[in-house]
Amino acid sequence: MSKQSAKKAVSTFADLPELYAEETATPAFEASFGDPLPLSIIEPGEEPGEHTMPEPFAAQKVCGELITSLFLLLDDTRLSPLAPDAAWGIVNSFHFVAGTLERREDRIADKIREMTRRMEPGEVFNKELEDAQLECQSLAEQRAAFEAMRDYAAAMYRACWRRAWAPTKGSKASSVSTASYINALDFLRERALAKRERVEPQGPIVVFSGPAIWEEWEPLWAKLDEIKVRTPHMTLVTTGQRKGADAIAAAWAAREGVPVVAFGLYGTGRKSAFTRNRKLAELGPVEAVLCEGSGLQANLYQTLRKEGVPIHAFQKPKDAAAPRKARGSEQTPEEDTFRRARRFV
Structure with missing residues (x-):
């Protein structure tokens, strides 16, 4: 935005909410990117560390541009009929990564469940349990971020080609990772409830x-x-x-x-x-x-x-x-x- 357009945009107080909305990420990106865990594990076997997340607005902007740039490039050309298939693959790449993370998350959750059944005294066991819980929470945070990017890219796909994006198999379930769990049992209980609500809608x-x-x-x-x-x-x-x-x-x-x-x-x-x-x-x-x-x-x-x-x-x-x-x-x-x-x- 140029200085001239910026001055024009905020010429009145009534313009401020609209300008703010244009420069602010949607709630889904704010929830998934804007409040990261204090500590996280980004690769299996690594020690917990302080890792930042991409800026919510920047992440949303890039996801939208991936789809719209392809649309603008190929529209009204001989490649136009192929554009939806290419864009479908972009959205599906986010979906594939989210699915991979969810499967890893499920394996760690099974490990936590097994450990809680054989609780042992001692610092070594407690440290292993805490690390497993943190790794599962970190995976849930990563999955939520990729789901937010997938859902926004899917919305842009629908806006460009007037058709809904859907995976070839499986479900497109979305959630936002907002929980900070007290202990392993509470974490598993809340996670199971959140997953049921995402993939088993209860409406008529x-x-x-x-x-x-x-x-x-x-x-x-x-x-x-x-x-x-x-x-x-x-x-x-x-x-x-x-x-x-x-x-x-x-x-x-x-x-x-x-x-x-x-x-x-x-x-x-x-x-x-x-x-x-x-x-x-x-x-x-x-x-x-x-x-x-x-x-x-x-x-x-x-x-x-x-x-x-x-x-x-x-x-x-x-x-x-x-x-x-x-x-x-x-x-x-x-x-x-x-x-x-x-x-x-």
């Missing part, structure tokens, strides 16, 4: 499912907006596809800050998809949004309807390309049931 469940080929996002977003008014603390459970209707729902959830659980297909065999549908019904959803697709979608509609779940069903747009069928195949009874459903909105 809304099921969403649709085919991989679906482009009309406005009606879906409007319906999800209506549901969120009725269920402000909802958790959105999708069928986990990275494009089409599920991707549209994930983008809406990213904008609204709604937790998303990607309930994809697990296992092999023809019955795995129908087993998934049954498990979705067993979650006890309060509402469901279903987009017309294959017979699998029709089966999900029937399964949820038997459980008495209110369903908002969307017909396939008339000009949408019909899925290719085998020669001589006809519409199944399940597909016919879905198309004759009365609650299309």
Whole structure:
């Protein structure tokens, strides 16, 4: 910012809050970078030491520029279609490091748990236990920092390409390391509680499912907006596809800050998809949004309807390309049931 623009920016007291906000990191970065542990262990086997963290605003600025610089470089060029894939990899690199740190954190936590079961008198044992706890806390602090960077880069990814970032597998759980624990048992108890809250959202469940080929996002977003008014603390459970209707729902959830659980297909065999549908019904959803697709979608509609779940069903747009069928195949009874459903909105 030049001196002239700075003088103009603070010409009135009313401009000060806006200027301060522009030069200040968001709360997530302040929480993860702004209050580091007095002592930390940055490498396994090292002695505890006083190590600084990057400045919160600088960390946030760099994470944003990694994505926006790529967008500005490749936009409106022949490389533009490839830009989202390249940017996805940038976000995923933060996610990969955070996952690696979390696995190390889990191993140290298991070690602490085992040590607390065989408490021994003596300074050597107490020193080993304290070091293990400090190492676990240090890993939690590092993980929270990388999660903050990943989440901000993911937000910039969504702003540039209008699609939500999601990992190919696993969860994208975020937390902020703010605890200063009294002893090892309290540390493990609080850590377990924080982890459950991050990866097992407790809000009322809304099921969403649709085919991989679906482009009309406005009606879906409007319906999800209506549901969120009725269920402000909802958790959105999708069928986990990275494009089409599920991707549209994930983008809406990213904008609204709604937790998303990607309930994809697990296992092999023809019955795995129908087993998934049954498990979705067993979650006890309060509402469901279903987009017309294959017979699998029709089966999900029937399964949820038997459980008495209110369903908002969307017909396939008339000009949408019909899925290719085998020669001589006809519409199944399940597909016919879905198309004759009365609650299309």
